[in-house]
Amino acid sequence: MAGEDPQDREVLRRHLERHGHEVKSVASGTEALAHHADADLVLVDLDLVDVDGLEVCRSVRETSATPIIAVSERNSELDTVLSLQAGADGIIVKPYGVRELLARVEALMRRARPGPNSFSRIEHGPLLIDVESREVTFEGRIVSMTKKEFDLLYMLASQPGTIVSRRVIMQQIWGDSWSRRTVDTHVSSLRGKLGASDWIVTVRGVGFMLGRAA
Numbered sequence: 001m002a003g004e005d006p007q008d009r010e011v012l013r014r015h016l017e018r019h020g021h022e023v024k025s026v027a028s029g030t031e032a033l034a035h036h037a038d039a040d041l042v043l044v045d046l047d048l049v050d051v052d053g054l055e056v057c058r059s060v061r062e063t064s065a066t067p068i069i070a071v072s073e074r075n076s077e078l079d080t081v082l083s084l085q086a087g088a089d090g091i092i093v094k095p096y097g098v099r100e101l102l103a104r105v106e107a108l109m110r111r112a113r114p115g116p117n118s119f120s121r122i123e124h125g126p127l128l129i130d131v132e133s134r135e136v137t138f139e140g141r142i143v144s145m146t147k148k149e150f151d152l153l154y155m156l157a158s159q160p161g162t163i164v165s166r167r168v169i170m171q172q173i174w175g176d177s178w179s180r181r182t183v184d185t186h187v188s189s190l191r192g193k194l195g196a197s198d199w200i201v202t203v204r205g206v207g208f209m210l211g212r213a214a
Contacts, residue, residue: 006027009025009027010025012025012043012098012101013025015098015101015102016102016105019102021105024039028048028049028050028051029044029048029050029051029052029053029055029056030050030051032044032051032056032060033051033056033059033060036060036064036066037063037064037146037147037148038146038147039066039147040066040067040109040147041066041067041068041069041105041108041109042056042060042066042067042068042069043068043069043071043105044056044057044060044068044069044070044071044088045070045071045072046070046071046072046073046079046083047072047073053070053071054070054082054083054086055086057070057083057086057087057088058086058087060087061086061087062087063174063182064148064174065171065172065173065174067089067108067109068087068088068089069088069089069090069091069092069101069104069105069108070083070086070088070090070091070092071091071092071093071094071096072091072092072093072094073093073094074093075093079091089108090104090108092104120132122154122157122158124157124160124210124212125212126138126139126140127157127194127199129153129154129157131154134147134150136150136153138193138194138195143193143194144193145190145193148173148174148186149186149189149190149193151173152169152173152183152186152187152190153190155169155172155173156200156208156209156210157210159209159210160210161209161210162209163203163206163207163208163209164207164208164209165206165207166180166183166206166207166208167207168207169183169207169208170182170183183208187200187202187208198211198212199211199212
């Protein structure tokens, strides 16, 4: 949640936390860009001094499919169009009702959560993935992972024996704006954390699949 007015941020933070959300509140666009990677949803004010709110939306969307709600003081079609073009999933105009904001947050979060056919717990040899807590354990030890590393591992582990293409991975985890290096970096990091390269198998020219270390 990024906004300049500390009083507004504090009031909003209390409302969101009262409804079960964990909130990271920052005062600038620079801070928002530094912390958005682990967020499940980004709420950003368009009127920021250091970095334009639209630029924050664009930068987040370049590397992430995380839902974004833009907040504007102007009820204009132009703001709405520019926000959506920059990557926001919706826009809300000040002054807004807290119930309306909460409804929008919940709607976007439902879209981002795993569907009803998703696994809540995956076991693959010594690898255990708990989707509810987003916790990964390997040979009984907890493996620390970023949000995107977890999402990538879950995607592969929930489709055992299936090759998942780079394009599908990027569209579902990072959105439509993607690069080959982004996937390779996260795959390399996961292999390092799991202790062997063959936990994630590269199928040349196609994508990746979950393997199993010998």
